[in-house]
Every structure is written in structure tokens, then in C-alpha cells.
Amino acid sequence: MNSYWTNSVEKHKYGKLEEDIKAQVCIIGGGLTGLTTAYYLSKEGVEVTIVEKSEICSHTSGNTTAKITSQHGIFYKYLIDSVGEEQAKQYLKANEKAIKNIEKIIEEENIECDLEHQDAYVYTQSNQELKKIQDEIKALHSLGFNSEYVEKIEAPIQILGAIKFKNQAQFNPIKYAKGLAEAITKRGGKIYENSKVIDVKSQDGRYKIITENGNVIQSKYVVLATHYPIINMPGFYFMKMYQSTSYVIAVDPKEDIFSGMYINSETPTLSLRTTKNGLVLFGGMDHKTGAKIDLQDSYINLEQTARRIYPNLEVKYRWNTEDCISLDKIPYIGEFSNLMPNVYVGTGYKKWGMTTSNVAANIITSKILGKKNRYEDVFRATRLKPIKNYEELGNMLKEVGNSLILNKLKNPHEYLKDLGEDEGKILEIENEKIGAYKDKTGKIYLIKPVCTHLGCELSWNNLDKTWDCPCHGSRFTYDGISIYDPSIKDLEVEILYTKEV
Numbered sequence: 001m002n003s004y005w006t007n008s009v010e011k012h013k014y015g016k017l018e019e020d021i022k023a024q025v026c027i028i029g030g031g032l033t034g035l036t037t038a039y040y041l042s043k044e045g046v047e048v049t050i051v052e053k054s055e056i057c058s059h060t061s062g063n064t065t066a067k068i069t070s071q072h073g074i075f076y077k078y079l080i081d082s083v084g085e086e087q088a089k090q091y092l093k094a095n096e097k098a099i100k101n102i103e104k105i106i107e108e109e110n111i112e113c114d115l116e117h118q119d120a121y122v123y124t125q126s127n128q129e130l131k132k133i134q135d136e137i138k139a140l141h142s143l144g145f146n147s148e149y150v151e152k153i154e155a156p157i158q159i160l161g162a163i164k165f166k167n168q169a170q171f172n173p174i175k176y177a178k179g180l181a182e183a184i185t186k187r188g189g190k191i192y193e194n195s196k197v198i199d200v201k202s203q204d205g206r207y208k209i210i211t212e213n214g215n216v217i218q219s220k221y222v223v224l225a226t227h228y229p230i231i232n233m234p235g236f237y238f239m240k241m242y243q244s245t246s247y248v249i250a251v252d253p254k255e256d257i258f259s260g261m262y263i264n265s266e267t268p269t270l271s272l273r274t275t276k277n278g279l280v281l282f283g284g285m286d287h288k289t290g291a292k293i294d295l296q297d298s299y300i301n302l303e304q305t306a307r308r309i310y311p312n313l314e315v316k317y318r319w320n321t322e323d324c325i326s327l328d329k330i331p332y333i334g335e336f337s338n339l340m341p342n343v344y345v346g347t348g349y350k351k352w353g354m355t356t357s358n359v360a361a362n363i364i365t366s367k368i369l370g371k372k373n374r375y376e377d378v379f380r381a382t383r384l385k386p387i388k389n390y391e392e393l394g395n396m397l398k399e400v401g402n403s404l405i406l407n408k409l410k411n412p413h414e415y416l417k418d419l420g421e422d423e424g425k426i427l428e429i430e431n432e433k434i435g436a437y438k439d440k441t442g443k444i445y446l447i448k449p450v451c452t453h454l455g456c457e458l459s460w461n462n463l464d465k466t467w468d469c470p471c472h473g474s475r476f477t478y479d480g481i482s483i484y485d486p487s488i489k490d491l492e493v494e495i496l497y498t499k500e501v
């Protein structure tokens with residue numbers, strides 16, 4: 001499951017941290033948030049170190065659809081209603097500025113990353129949604145933003161209406177990340193790959209960042225750019241954020257491609273864009289990560305949708321990834337917690353992290369340099385505002401409650417002998433819940449289906465063959481390796497052979 005982006009670039013490899021070091025700023029996580037923050041800080045002469053658990057830009061940022069836009073679906077009416085016009089304006093301007101900032105970095109650093117200017121559209125094919133589109137246009141106009149209502153688009157889809165944001169952009173995120181990394185190291189910044197951070201300890205006004213193999217980075221400032229924060233308390237992000245998975249296929253349409261970037265306003269979501277070499281990306285099939293649903297057909301359904309538009313298409317790549325969504329739908333950027341001074345965070349980008357990671361990098365850089373950033377208020381990570389998204393809050397608390405208590409009492413009463421090849425399940429064995437996966441050779445991998453993050457019960461993902469957490473979105477391979485934050489620790493695994501069972 002490699003994204004088109006991953007396959008299009010030969011990445012530079014950075015070494016593992018194998019000694020204790022000191023840094024002015026330690027950035028944990030080498031996605032676009034970590035890299036962009038390191039870039040701006042290194043330009044200011046700050047000595048930065050990035051520690052990345054796998055390879056830079058290999059996680060969400062390397063599996064995105066990489067539309068660079070301030071059009072975050074239908075969002076601004078909601079934003080005005082929940083935080084008022086002033087803060088909604090701040091959000092919009094910050095993201096518009098981010099587009100310009102990204103273009104400036106690309107130009108100044110001469111980064112070849114397939115940047116293309118494109119208009120962005122959010123469209124509907126449903127009568128009920130049309131009112132939402134019209135209300136959104138009104139909201140955008142009240143913010144002084146010049147968006148346009150259109151009834152025709154270039155993509156080969158029949159629509160009822162759409163909102164057009166002019167002059168947005170798209171690129172190849174891994175090529176961009178590679179350019180950022182080169183610009184950082186050129187200015188003396190250090191990047192370590194395959195160096196998982198397992199703890200951050202405060203000591204005498206500094207922090208000790210401890211990696212899996214026991215090395216320590218001492219630093220005054222820490223940036224948690226791990227996508228989902230790896231520190232649970234303080235911060236309590238696990239109470240205010242969840243993760244959502246989406247699927248992408250890159251197809252050769254065997255026809256001319258269109259210009260523009262598109263997303264519908266209804267569900268299921270359908271997102272479209274093209275690449276410079278003539279592929280069309282279809283994204284969608286979103287679901288809450290860890291949801292107890294059958295995922296087997298996720299790519300097939302997406303392909304069927306694509307085939308209705310391009311009957312002769314050829315699927316070239318398919319992949320999926322997840323992003324964090326805060327309960328009030330506004331990203332968390334800035335001070336991580338009032339109880340951890342000099343620790344900063346950027347998360348909760350709700351699948352619009354190309355611009356938002358740039359916004360985060362600017363705000364965090366300003367904070368570390370002791371400056372005020374004009375866009376910081378709306379994103380404040382330590383905000384204590386009532387959450388108006390009651391529906392999701394209820395769902396989340398229910399999931400946590402179910403996973404921690406109720407589901408431990410309800411059991412499916414199944415046995416290992418019934419486990420088919422390439423099948424995973426939660427079984428009850430001697431009053432204990434066990435997660436079991438049998439591979440094609442008959443090897444059975446047993447795990448305790450309890451997330452190492454906060455103890456929620458894991459569910460089986462029958463598409464990717466992973467154990468996924470419905471509470472906060474951590475994911476583990478069938479043999480227990482932690483692949484998605486916020487979990488840090490792997491699951492313990494026991495391996496059995498069918499004939500011994």
C-alpha cells in the first residue's frame with residue numbers, strides 16, 4: 001500500500017540517532033508540520049533537530065491528496081456560527097496566506113515538486129445540499145472573500161452547484177518534503193530517521209526527549225509534530241480528538257484529464273484531482289478509524305465510482321491514511337498545555353493539513369522566537385471553549401466507554417478452530433478476549449486486543465489486516481507493531497500454528 005507520491009521520488013535517507021545530543025529546539029515528527037517548522041526556525045538561525053520514528057514524510061503527509069487550499073469543504077458558515085466572524089476571518093486569512101507561503105518556499109528553495117495552480121471547487125449533486133452551498137457562499141462573502149457560485153465544472157461530473165476558490169494549488173508532497181529537508185540540513189539542522197521517541201521528561205527547565213534505543217536529546221523547546229500528540233497527560237487530546245481514515249486510488253483514465261480540484265459536500269465524500277503526468281486521484285470512503293465495519297470493499301467501491309466516469313481506466317496505485325479531527329473541527333496549534341511550558345503542538349487538521357501545517361509552523365516559530373502571530377487565537381491549542389459538536393462528542397465518549405467497559409463483557413464466543421485463512425477476529429478464550437489473525441500459511445498471531453495508548457478495545461480491519469483503535473485511531477499490524485500514533489508501544493504477540501491449536 002504505497003501512495004503514488006512515495007513511488008514517484010527517490011528519497012534521501014537520514015541516519016538513526018545513536019548518541020545523546022543537545023538541541024535548541026527538538027521537533028518530534030518529520031511530516032509537513034515538523035519539516036516546515038524546522039525550515040522556518042532554521043532560517044532564523046535556530047539550531048533544530050528533527051527526530052522521526054520512520055522516514056520523513058512517510059506517514060499522513062506522504063499519503064495525502066495534497067490539495068493546497070483554504071477551501072476546507074463546506075466550513076465557513078459553521079465556523080462563523082461557532083466562533084464568530086472575526087475568528088473565522090483569521091482562519092481563512094491564515095490558510096490563504098499559507099498558500100502564498102508554500103509557493104514562496106518552493107520558489108526560494110528551488111524545489112521541484114510539480115506545483116500547479118488550480119481552482120478549488122466544493123460541489124453538490126443533491127438538492128438538499130444546494131442550500132448549504134448557497135449559505136456557505138453568503139458566509140464567505142460576509143468574510144469579504146471573493147468566492148464564486150458556478151453551475152458547471154470542468155471535471156466530468158454532473159453537478160447542481162459549486163463554490164469556486166480561485167488560484168489555489170496542488171503539488172507532490174514528498175518532493176516538497178524532500179526539498180524542505182535539504183533546505184533545513186543546508187542551514188545546519190539535523191534530521192534523524194528511524195528514531196522513535198518514547199518519552200518526554202521535564203528537568204530543570206529543559207526537556208529530555210528519550211528515544212526507543214535509550215538516547216536522549218536535551219532541549220529547551222519541544223515541538224510535538226507527531227500528528228496525534230504522543231503525550232496523553234497533561235494535554236488530554238485523547239478526550240478532544242478522533243481519527244478518520246480515507247482511501248485514495250490513482251488511475252490512468254485513458255482519456256484527457258481536467259483541470260481543477262474537487263470535493264463534494266455530501267456523503268460519501270468524493271475528492272478528485274489530477275497529477276502532472278496525467279493520473280486522476282479519487283479519494284473518499286471515509287470512516288472513523290477503528291469503526292467496526294466491513295472494509296473489504298473500500299477500494300472496490302471507489303473504483304466503481306471512478307469507472308462510472310472513466311470506463312476504461314486502469315488503477316495504478318491505491319492507499320489509505322488517517323487524519324486527526326478535533327471535536328470542534330478547529331485545529332489545535334500553539335502551546336501544548338499550560339502545564340508544559342515551551343512545548344508546542346500542531347494537530348487536528350481534519351484532512352486539510354497542506355495549508356494548516358504551514359499555519360502551524362508559522363505560529364509555533366513565532367512563539368519560539370517570542371513574537372505574537374496574528375493568526376494564533378482561533379487555533380489556540382489550550383482553548384477552553386464549550387464543544388458545540390455534541391454529536392461527535394457523544395459518539396466519542398460512547399466509543400471510549402464501550403471499549404473500556406461494555407465490550408469487555410459482551411463476547412462473541414468463537415474459537416480458534418473456526419478462524420479462516422487470512423482472517424482476523426476477537427475471540428473469547430477462557431473468559432479472556434483475544435485478538436487472533438491467521439495468515440495464509442496457517443500461522444496464528446494472538447494479541448491482547450487492548451490499545452497500548454489508553455486501553456481501548458481494538459477492532460479488526462479486514463482490508464489492511466491491522467488492529468485499529470476506535471477511540472483515538474492508533475493502528476497495529478497483525479503482528480503487533482504500532483504503525484499509527486498516538487500509540488508508542490507495540491502489542492505483545494504470541495504465534496501459534498494451526499495444527500497445534
Ligand SMILES: Cc1cc2nc3c(=O)[nH]c(=O)nc-3n(C[C@H](O)[C@H](O)[C@H](O)COP(=O)(O)OP(=O)(O)OC[C@H]3O[C@@H](n4cnc5c(N)ncnc54)[C@H](O)[C@@H]3O)c2cc1C
Nearest residue numbers: 029031032033053060061064065066067197351352353354
Ligand atoms: C486521505 C487523506 C487525504 C488528504 N488530502 C489532503 C489534501 O488534499 N489537502 C490537505 O490540505 N490535506 C489533506 N489531508 C490532510 C493532511 O495530509 C494531513 O493533515 C497532514 O499531512 C498532517 O501532517 P503532519 O505533519 O501533522 O502529520 P504526519 O505527516 O503524520 O507527520 C507526523 C510524523 O510524526 C512521526 N511520529 C509519530 N510518532 C512519533 C514518535 N513517537 N517519535 C518520532 N516520530 C513520530 C510519524 O512517523 C510522522 O512522520 C489528507 C488526509 C487524508 C487522510
